[in-house]
Amino acid sequence: MLKIRGLRSGYGRIEVLHDIDLDVPEGEIVSLIGANGAGKTTLLMTICGSPRAAAGEILFEGRDISRKQTFEIARAGIAHSPEGRRIFPRMSVLENLQMGAIVADPSHFGKDLERVLALFPRLKERLAQSGGTLSGGEQQMLAIARAMMSRPKLLLLDEPSLGLAPLVTKQLFENIAEINKAEKTTILLVEQNAFQALKLATRAHIMVNGRIELSGSGAELLNDPAVRAAYLEGARPQTEVGEAAR
Structure with missing residues (x-):
């Protein structure tokens, strides 16, 4: 590849x-x-x-x-989850995931969101929470989930x-x-x-x-x-x- x-x-x-x-x-x-x-x-x-x-x-x-x-x-x-996570701390978890989906077909957003939340169920409980208030582990989950929203x-x-x-x-x-x-x-x-x-x-x-x-x-x-x-x-x-x- x-x-x-x-x-x-x-x-x-x-x-x-x-x-x-x-x-x-x-x-x-x-x-x-x-x-x-x-x-x-x-x-x-x-x-x-x-x-x-x-x-x-x-x-x-x-x-x-x-x-x-x-x-x-x-x-x-190709999607990149960078060193140091680099999520958008003032945006909610959902907004971070929406940013990851920008290059993907919008018609797949609902299905893709369901898919990444199944992978990282902890994020589902925090969709409305600001990214910067998550724990380190949760922020890393969010960084990877955001990358996965582009369907790489x-x-x-x-x-x-x-x-x-x-x-x-x-x-x-x-x-x-x-x-x-x-x-x-x-x-x-x-x-x-x-x-x-x-x-x-x-x-x-x-x-x-x-x-x-x-x-x-x-x-x-x-x-x-x-x-x-x-x-x-x-x-x-x-x-x-x-x-x-x-």
């Missing part, structure tokens, strides 16, 4: 992504893990058109979207468990698995919780300093000694996983 080849991107003269090659097959959950500052968020934002790709291709369903406007990318079927073929999730309690995190990953299985939505997941990300993933990649250094199935990377030492056990600096992969 998504094929990235030779992608370079960054901010001004600072190049963050260096010749990224990445595939996200239809129907799968692909996880991307790495240390803070590795370039994971920049990759998701570049897919969405901001910042622009400096070089390379981003092919979505066979079409290069690297020069498309962000609204065109959203209409093509590909859902980009950036650090969905950030700052959440363990029980809330567990529930959230169950929701993500359900979105993939029941909704047939392809997912590219960026996540600091390496264990959960690799456990959930069909395949996974490790990013170090703006490059993909190691790839494999989620199970393979979960059981890789270098990955375990760098990301699961904290025994070595995270940059060493790149050295171990070479």
